[in-house]
Amino acid sequence: MGTTVDCPGEIPHLSYRADLLLLNTTELTVTYKNAEMGCIEARDGLIPGHCQDSDEDPPAAVKWSFGDYGPETHALVTQFNGRETATGSCLAFAPRNKTGSNNQATQEDWQAETKDDFIKLEPWAVPCGNQWMKDHWDKWQGYSFYSVDASIEKCLTVTFSLSMQPVVAFVGGIQFDLLPGPLAEIDTQVRGLTWFVQLEPDCDSHFVTVGERTMQCTWLDGRCLQASAAEGLNDLRSALYLSQHRHQIIEQPLCKPQPLTAETTSTTTSTTTSTTTTTTGLFHRELQPAAPSSMVAWFKSDDANPVWKSAVGAWQGRVTKGSVTRKVEAGNGATKPVGYLAGDSNAGYDFGKIMKPDFTICSITRYVQGGRMGRILQNIHPNFLHGHHGHRTGVAHYSTWVTPWDVPSNTDWLVMCGNNKGVVYVGNEQRNIAVRHGVLHSEDFNLYINEGFTGEVSDFGVMEVITWNRALSEDEMWTSMEYLNWKLATGHLSKGPEERTGIVITIFEGGTGGQGGHGLHIKEAVQEILPHHPAAESSMVAWFKSEDARPVWKSAVGSWQGGVTKGSVTRKVEPGNGATRPVAYLAGDPNSGYDFGKIMKPDFTICSISRYVEGGRMGRILQTGHSPNFLHGHHHHRTGVAYYNAWVTPSDVPSNTDWLVMCGNKKGVVYVGNERRNIAVRHGVLHNADFNLYINEGFANEASDFGVMEVITWNRALSEDEMWTSMEYLNWKLQAHLAHQPSAESSMVAWFKSEDAGPAWKSAVGSWEANVTKGSVTRRFNAGSGAAVPVAHLTGLTNAGLDFGKIMKPEFTICSITRYLAGGIHGRILQSGHHPNFLHGHWSRQTGVANYHGWVTPHQSPSSTDWLVMCGNNKGVVFVGKDGKNIATGHGPQLNADFHLYINEGFANEASDFGVMEVITWNRALSEDEMWTSMEYLNWKIQAAILYQPADKLSMVAWFKSEDASPAWRSAVGSWQARVTKGSITRKVEAGNGATKPVGYLAGDSNAGYDFGKIMKPDFTICSITRYVQGGRMGRILQNIHPNFLHGHHGHRTGVAHYSTWVTPWDVPSNTDWLVMCGNNKGVVYVGNEQRNIAVHHGVLHSEDFNLYINEGFTGEVSDFGVMEVITWNRALSEDEMWTSMEYLNWKLATGTQ
DSSP: OEEEOSSTTSOOEEEOOSSOOOOOOEEOOOOOTTSOOBOEEETTEEEOOBOEEOOOOOOSOOEEEEEOOOOEEOEEEEEETTEEEEEEEEEEEEESSOOSGGGOOOTGGGSOSSTTOOOOEEEEEEESSHHHHHHTTTTSTTOEEOOSSEESSOOOEEEEEETTEEEEEEGGGOOOOOOOGGGGGGHHHHTTEEEEEEEOSSSOSOEEEEETTEEEEEOTTSOEEEEEOTTOGGGHHHHHHTOGGGOEEEOGGGOOOOOEEEEEEEEEOSSOEEEEEEEESOOOOOOOOSOGGGEEEEEOGGGOSSSEEOSSTTOEEEEEESOEEEEEEEETTEEEEEEEEEEOTTOEEEOOSOBOSSOEEEEEEEEOTTSOOSOSEEETTTTEEEEEETTEEEEEEESSBOSOOOOOOOOSOEEEEEETTTEEEETTOOOOOOOSOOOOOSSOBOOEESOSSTTSOOOEEEEEEEEESSOOOHHHHHHHHHHHHHHHHHOOOOOOTTOOEEEEEEEEESOSTTOOOEEEEEEEEEOOOOSSOOSOGGGEEEEEOGGGOSSSEEOSSTTOEEEEEESOEEEEEEEETTEEEEEEEEEEOTTOEEEEEEEEOSSOEEEEEEEEOTTSOOSOSEEOOTTTTEEEEEETTEEEEEEESSBOSOSOOOOOOSOEEEEEETTTEEEETTOOOOOOOSOOOOOSSOEEEEESOSSGGGOOOEEEEEEEEESSOOOHHHHHHHHHHHHHHHHOOOOOOOSOGGGEEEEEOGGGOSSSEEOSSTTOEEEEEESOEEEEEEEETTEEEEEEEEEEOTTOEEEEEEEEOSSOEEEEEEEEOTTSOOSOSEEOOTTTTEEEEEETTEEEEEEESSBOSOSOOOOOOSOEEEEEETTTEEEETTBOOOOOOSOOOOOSSOEEEEESOSSGGGOOOEEEEEEEEESSOOOHHHHHHHHHHHHHHTTOOOOOOOSOGGGEEEEEOGGGOSSSOBOSSTTOBOEEEESOEEEEEEEETTEEEEEEEEEEOTTOEEEOOSOBOSSOEEEEEEEEOTTSOOSOSEEETTTTEEEEEETTEEEEEEESSBOSOOOOOOOOSOEEEEEETTTEEEETTBOOOOOOSOOOOOSSOBOOEESOSSTTSOOOEEEEEEEEESSOOOHHHHHHHHHHHHHHHHHOOO
C-alpha cells in the first residue's frame, strides 16, 4: 500500500507492494536547459513542474521515527555593536545573468546548460512578507525569497531508514509499501499503535489540507489559496495553479487547518491484491470576516458581556447607565443559541471611539418584541445610526440618509454591514441597498447603544459588532456578511482550550474484522468538544449528565452512582417545558426517592436542570436532610430559590413547570435561567462535613412530582465567570440539537430509514430493497399521531403488501416505528408467514405487543393510532415508547433459519391499514443498554426538528419566504420585490387552517391585488402555500390572463392547475385549509403530503416570461386569500426534486414561521 505525490501538497496516488514498508522522499531536481522546469512550492502557489521520486534501492534493515520537522526558511540577523539584531529584512537571490526585461529573471535564467554546471547568484536584502513581493512582482520577477524562521509545511514528518540511509517524507508526499512478513510475529504490538501529533491551532504555518473536492495551500503571511475541482480530486492540482478563474485568495482567519479523515487500508489474498482509500467527512470551513488587518474593533458574540472585550485592539465596552445583561438563547432568526447583550430603553452602552472618519461597520442587532423601538447603534455628533430607527429595520444614517428609510420593522436579528462610500448590505441577499454616500466626519467618534439621541432609545439585543478603518470593497463586505449570517445560523462559539488539532496515525498488521491484510491509517482531525462545556472540570465532585440519566445513574466524574431509594424512577426522552429538542431525564412522583451520594462539600457549587410536573405535588426536589437544611431550585410551588442553611435567594417567587437552569454557591452567587444576573441576597451558612444530595428524601413531607435532567457539583465556590460558563452549557444543552443514532451498526442486517421511505425502499445497510407485493403503497410526509414534526413514511390499506426481504435472523433484534390508520382495519402490520408465527407491534387492535413464535409480551393491550416506537429481541427484552422498562414476559424460541419480514403478507386475513416509518434489524440480541439507545434514536426521530430546504436553489427565479411576507415582499433569490397593485394587503401571523404553529403570510380580500413580478419562465416549476378565506369569495388566487394561468384555486375548487390548459382534474372539492402545491409544465403536479402525481396533461409552453399575480388578470375571478410562500424555478424540476420542495413546504407549515 502506498501514496506517492508529484509535488509537495498534491493529492496522493495509491500503489501497493506487499513485501516491505518503504518511505521515499519526493525529490526535487533542477534539470538542464530545454528540460521542463523543476517543481517548486512557492510562497503564493504551486509552480507547475516535474518532481521525481527517489530511485535508490531499499536497504535491508527497518527503522522508523515520527517528528514534526519540516524544511525551514530564515530571516537575516545582522550584528550591530556586538548584538545580533533582526533588521526585518529577508534574503532574496537571483541569477547574476538575467535576460528578462527591466532586470527580471526568467525561467531559462535558472536553468544550467548541463547537469554539471552551476548558476551564479547574487543576493539582495528585501522586506519580509510576500505582500511586498506581490505589490512589486514586476520588479522582482524570478527572484527567490527567504522569510522568517518557520516550517514551510506544518506536517507530520516520517523518517524511515534502511541500514544507514535515511529517507525523509511528508504526509503530502509519502510512498508506503507494506511491512515485511516477519513483522507478523509482533502483530499485537503493532496493531492499533497510535500517535497524536500536536499541530498549532492558529494559521501562521504552511499546510496543505484536502476536503471533498477542495484543496487549500496556506502561506506564512496568513493568506491562503483555495480551489475546488469540478471533476473530482485529481483535478485539484491543475485547479490550484492553472485555472485562474477558480482561485480564491482568502484572508488570514479563514486559513485554518480543516478536519480531514482519511483511512487507507490494504488487504491481500493468495491471488489478488486490492487497495481501498476512504475519505470521510466534508470540508467544513469556519467562516471569518474579511480584512482583519484593517479592523479597529471586533466585539464577538462569544465574548458578549457587560464588560465586553474586543478581540482586536484594547477596546473594552462598558455600561453607561441602567442594567445590561448577557443572554444565550435561540430564536428571532437564530436557529441555535447565541450569546448577546440585552437591555431595555433605560440602559446605555459605550463601545469606545471605534468609528473612524473612513469606516465600515458590521453588526447583528435586533429590537425586542413589545419594547421601545428607536435607535440602537448610534451617536449624536456626528448624527449616526446603523440598523434601526423609529420602528424601522435595515436603515443607515451616516450624517445623511444612506439607505431608504421608509421600510418595515421586525424583531428578528438584523445582519447588516455598511461603509461611508455608498455600500450597505442587509440580511442574506448580496444586493447593495445604499442610495448615496455617507458624509465624511473629521475625526474618530464613539459608538453607543442608547446614548446620543437619548429620546430615540430602544429595548435591544446586540450580538456582534465589527468596525474597520476603511471602506471595505463589496467583496470584502459580503465575506463579512457571510460570516455574520453563518454565525447566526450555527450559534458558533469559540473553541475551548481542550480542543486540539492534530494528526492521528495508526499502523496495524494482520487486518481487521477477522480478515487478513495490512494497513496504515492517517487522520488529521479535531478532537471534538461540546460547543459549550461546564467550567473547572478538575474541581468537579460529580457530573450526572443528561445523556446518562437512568435509575442507576453513573457520574461522568469520579465513581459516584445515583440510586433509587424508594418508589419508581424512570428515564424519559422528550421535548417541551422549555426544551426545544428531546432531552433525557429522570422522572418520578412524590413516592419516589433518589440518592446521588455524598457529593456536596462544605465549600460547594451546584448546577442543575430540574422541573416540577404539571398538576403534580410541588415541594422540594433537590434537597438534603435536616442537617444541613438544604434545597436548590424548588420549594413549595416556588421556582428558582435556594436555601443553603439559610435563605440565599428571595423566597417569594412564582412557580412554573418549565425546566429550571440554576447554579449556586455558598459564597452568595446564584444564577437562574439565561440572564447573567446574580439573584443571591446573602451567603449560605457553612456546613462542617460532606453531605448527600437527594430527591424527595430528607424533608419527605415536602416531596414533589419531578423531572431532573442534569446535576453537577464542585468542591469550591466557582467564580462568577466560571459559574456563567456552566450556565451557558446547561442552557445550550436544553436547546441543542443532539442527533441520536441507533446502536451496534456493525451488527445490523437492514436499516430502512424514514427519509428513504418509498415503494422501492432501499436499506441503508446491506443491499436489501423492500418491494410492493400487492396493491398500492404511498409515501407521505406529515406531522401528527404522536409526531411533533412532519415525518416521511409509507402508508397503505389492507389490500397492500410489502416485503422487506429475508432480514430476520434466528437470533435477532428488531426496532420499528409503525401505526394503525384511524378508522381503518386493525390486524397485524409487521409480520411473517406461518413459519415462524411472528408479529411485532400490532395485532387485533392491540398496540405494543409481540409474538416471536410465542407470546413474549402481554397481549391484552389498548389500541392506539399514534406512532408506536418499539424494539424487541428473542432473548426476553422488549421496550415500548418512552418508558425504559422491559415489558417482555418471556423469551422467543431460537429459530433455525432466516425469514422474511412482511407488511400484510403471511396472515393475510389479519391485515391492517398501516403506516410504517422506520425498521431496523440486527443479527443478534442487543443488550438492554444497546436497545434503549436505539429506542432513544427512534423517539428522537419523531420529534426532532430537522431543517428542510427546497431543491436546486441555483435554478430558482424567486423565493418569497413566509418569514419575509409583507406588502413589500422581497424575494430571497434575485432582486424581485412584490408590490400591492390595488386595495389593502396586510401581514398576519397565526396558526390554524392546517398550520400547527403560527405562520407569517399575506392576507387580502377580493378588492386587493398583488404583483410578484415577471417570475414565471416559459419552462417553469412553481410551488406555493395558499388558501381561501372562510366565507369569502373563491375564484383564482395565483393567476395571469396572458397566458391563461392559475395555480392552486379556481371557482371554489382547491388543488387545481391550468397552465394554458387544464393540467389536473378540475372537478375537485373546496376547502379553506392551507394548500401545499407544486407543479411544472411537463406534467408533474403534487398536492398536500402525498407523493402522487395528479397531473393528467402537460402544460402549454408560453413563448416568454410572464408575471405572477394575485387577483389581477381575470379580475372577475378574484378571491379573499392568504398566501404564505411562493417559489419559482426556471426549469421543470424532476419528481424527486419537486417532492423535496413539497417536504420543505409541509415541514414549514407544521413547524411555523414568524
